[in-house]
Amino acid sequence: WCQQHGIAFWMAGEPDASTVHFPSLVERGPLRVAVDTQGLAPTVSRWLRQRIEQVLPDGLGAVLRLTQKRRHSIDERLPTPHQRRSFWYRLLEGQSVHRAALDSEDRIASDMDEILQSCAIHAPQGQVFLVGAGPGDPDLLTVKALRLLGQADVVLYDRLVAQPILDLVRSDAECIHVGKARANHSVPQEMINQMLVDYAKSGKTVVRLKGGDPFIFGRGGEEIETLAENGVGFQVVPGITAASGCAAYAGIPLTHRQYAQSVRFVTGHLKNNTANLPWHELIHEEQTLVFYMGLVGLPIICRELMAHGMRADMPVALVSKGTTPEQNTVTGTLADITERVGEAGVCPPTLVIVGEVVTLRDRLNWL
Ligand SMILES: C[S@@+](CC[C@H](N)C(=O)[O-])C[C@H]1O[C@@H](n2cnc3c(N)ncnc32)[C@H](O)[C@@H]1O
Known part of the structure; x- marks a missing residue:
C-alpha cells in the first residue's frame, strides 16, 4: 500500500525492502551525531552510539547553545584560527563543560568569558594535562585520557607507556620520548619539567603521559609543582595504577x-x-x-x-x-x-x- 501510494516506510529486519532508515542519534543541544548502518546492523549502531555518548559530556549542549548566541562576538575577539582553536579546546577540556549540565547560563557565560579573555590577549597560553596511561592494556585508559590523546599538540611520554596507547595519539601531534628506564633517565627530570613549561607557554596543549597513575611512584607531583610555580594551567587525569x-x-x-x-x-x-x-x-x-x-x-x-x-x-x-x-x-x-x-x-x-x-x-x- 505504501509503495503504491508513494509513502516512505520502514520494515523491521527488512533493510532492503524498506525505503527509509532511522539512524541512532546522539544529541547535545545543536550538535547531532547520527549513526546509520542502513538497517543492516542495528547492534553495531547501538554499540557505536553508546561509545559516542560516553565521550560527549552532558553539558556540551548548554555550552554550544551559548556559543551559538555569541558567535559574532567570539569571531570578532579571536581573529586568528590559532586563537579560535585554543578557545575551543580550552572550553571543551575545561571543567565548565562537565559542570554545565547543572550550572546556570550565567555561570557558563562567566567561565566562557574568562577563556575568551585569555585567548584574546596576545598569544594564548597552553595547558598541560598530566595523564595516567594505566599499566598497558589500552582498554584500561580513562575516557578523558583517550579524548586528550586525540587533541594534544605535544605528547611527552615515558618508557612504560605501551605502543598501542601511543597509537591513539592524534596523528599530527609531536610525540617525545622522555625515557625513564631504571637509573637511566633519557631526559633529566628538570629538563622534562622545563619542556612542559615551554611548550605550554608557546600555546600548545601538552599531554604528559605516564605509565599507571601519575601520582603513584610517578613523580607527577614534582612535574606539576614546576607548572604551578611558572603559572602554567594544568589538570591531572588519574590512571589505573599497576x-x-x-x-x-x-x-x-x-x-x-x-x-x-x-x-x-x-x-x-x-x-x-x-x-x-x-x-x-x-x-x-x-x-x-x-x-x-x-x-x-x-x-x-x-x-x-x-x-x-x-x-x-x-x-x-x-x-x-x-x-x-x-x-x-x-x-x-x-x-x-x-x-x-x-x-x-x-x-x-x-x-x-x-x-x-x-x-x-x-x-x-x-x-
Ligand atoms: C616508576 S613506577 C611507576 C608506577 C606507575 N605510576 C603506576 O601507577 O603504576 C614503575 C613500576 O611500576 C610497576 N609497573 C608498571 N607497569 C607495570 C606492568 N604493566 N606490569 C607490572 N608492573 C608494572 C613496576 O614495578 C615498575 O617498575
Whole structure:
C-alpha cells in the first residue's frame, strides 16, 4: 500500500525492502551525531552510539547553545584560527563543560568569558594535562585520557607507556620520548619539567603521559609543582595504577574480608641496594604488600621481610608485564620466589604482591 501510494516506510529486519532508515542519534543541544548502518546492523549502531555518548559530556549542549548566541562576538575577539582553536579546546577540556549540565547560563557565560579573555590577549597560553596511561592494556585508559590523546599538540611520554596507547595519539601531534628506564633517565627530570613549561607557554596543549597513575611512584607531583610555580594551567587525569591492573588481571584481590583488611604500596627501589625501608612497619597480620620496582631488590625484600618476622611460607606473586598480552605471573613463597623467578626468566616491568590473598589466584585466575 505504501509503495503504491508513494509513502516512505520502514520494515523491521527488512533493510532492503524498506525505503527509509532511522539512524541512532546522539544529541547535545545543536550538535547531532547520527549513526546509520542502513538497517543492516542495528547492534553495531547501538554499540557505536553508546561509545559516542560516553565521550560527549552532558553539558556540551548548554555550552554550544551559548556559543551559538555569541558567535559574532567570539569571531570578532579571536581573529586568528590559532586563537579560535585554543578557545575551543580550552572550553571543551575545561571543567565548565562537565559542570554545565547543572550550572546556570550565567555561570557558563562567566567561565566562557574568562577563556575568551585569555585567548584574546596576545598569544594564548597552553595547558598541560598530566595523564595516567594505566599499566598497558589500552582498554584500561580513562575516557578523558583517550579524548586528550586525540587533541594534544605535544605528547611527552615515558618508557612504560605501551605502543598501542601511543597509537591513539592524534596523528599530527609531536610525540617525545622522555625515557625513564631504571637509573637511566633519557631526559633529566628538570629538563622534562622545563619542556612542559615551554611548550605550554608557546600555546600548545601538552599531554604528559605516564605509565599507571601519575601520582603513584610517578613523580607527577614534582612535574606539576614546576607548572604551578611558572603559572602554567594544568589538570591531572588519574590512571589505573599497576597494582590494580596487575592484581585484577592475575586474579588476586588486593583486599579480601578473610585475608587482608589493608593494602600497602611500597617502593622496591632500594637505594644503593641496601635495605632502607621501615621493614618492621611492613609486618602486619592481614595486610597485603605491593612492591613496585621490586625485581632487582627481590632477594633483599624477601630476606628482610623474613628477618623482621614474616613467615617464610607467606605467599608471593610476581606479575611481569601485567595487563599486556605478554603478562606472566610467577607464584611462590618468601622462601622460594627468588629462585622461581630466576628459573622463569621474567622481564620487567614487574610487580611483587606479598600476602595471603595470593592464594586466591588458584580459584580466581581468569585470564
Ligand atoms: C616508576 S613506577 C611507576 C608506577 C606507575 N605510576 C603506576 O601507577 O603504576 C614503575 C613500576 O611500576 C610497576 N609497573 C608498571 N607497569 C607495570 C606492568 N604493566 N606490569 C607490572 N608492573 C608494572 C613496576 O614495578 C615498575 O617498575
